[in-house]
Amino acid sequence: MSLLFKYSVAALMGFGAAGAASALTVVEEPGSNLAAFSYTVDAAARVITLYETWGVNTSTDVLLKFIDWPHGYTAWRIDKYVTNETGASWTSFRHELLQSDKGSSPDDDGLSFAQLGNPHFPRTSDKFLDLYVDEVAHRDYLDFYNGVVASGETVFFSYGLTNRRETDATEPFYLRQTADAVPEAATWALLIAGFGMVGFALRRRAAIA
Ligand SMILES: [Ca+2]
Secondary structure, eight states, rough: OOOOEEEEEEEEEOOOTTTOTTOOOEETTTTOOSSOOOOOOEEEEEEEEEEEETTTTOOEEEEEEESSSOOSOOEEEEEEEEEESSSSSEEEEEEEEEESSSSSTTTEEEEEEETTTTTOOOOOOOOOOOOEEEEESSSSEEEEEEEEEOOOOOEEEEEEEEEOOTTTTTTEEEEEEOOOOOOOOOHHHHHHHHHHHHHHHHHHHHHHH
């Protein structure tokens, strides 16, 4: 592969900053503590693909900051692969859009999960069967649930996103992600054994009384 060809492919796929002053950039907010994070931007197809690995030190609130979004009415598609290395199983995975002050995104700010999107993108996941949506008035919120992502597994999400107007409220903006976790089977076994001990102790006390 020639150097020129490799450079062209990299530019086409949007790897790196490529030197353009207003290139869309996605940054992990300090404190999120992802074990790994990367992304690609396909400007021609209007698709952003996010790759995240959540480890044992990852925050329960992971924030990604979107800088220099290409504002306009055309919806983009977010594809996201999240690898769970936390040691716990996830039973739901929530997404919320936040304004530049990290407050909720109301209905009239132009920032949304593209409920009026053109084109309209389905909201899907390969691990969660159901989706709770709240985007009528005071926030933009997607909660994928009814499924399990065990530690060691990767879950895929896809949904639309629009940020129509460049204002101080929505440039930059944030995507907040929160996973609800339950302990792994081994931890459950310990917990159940613990409950058994408590029950035994209570029965002993009752018998003595
Ligand atoms: Ca909004």
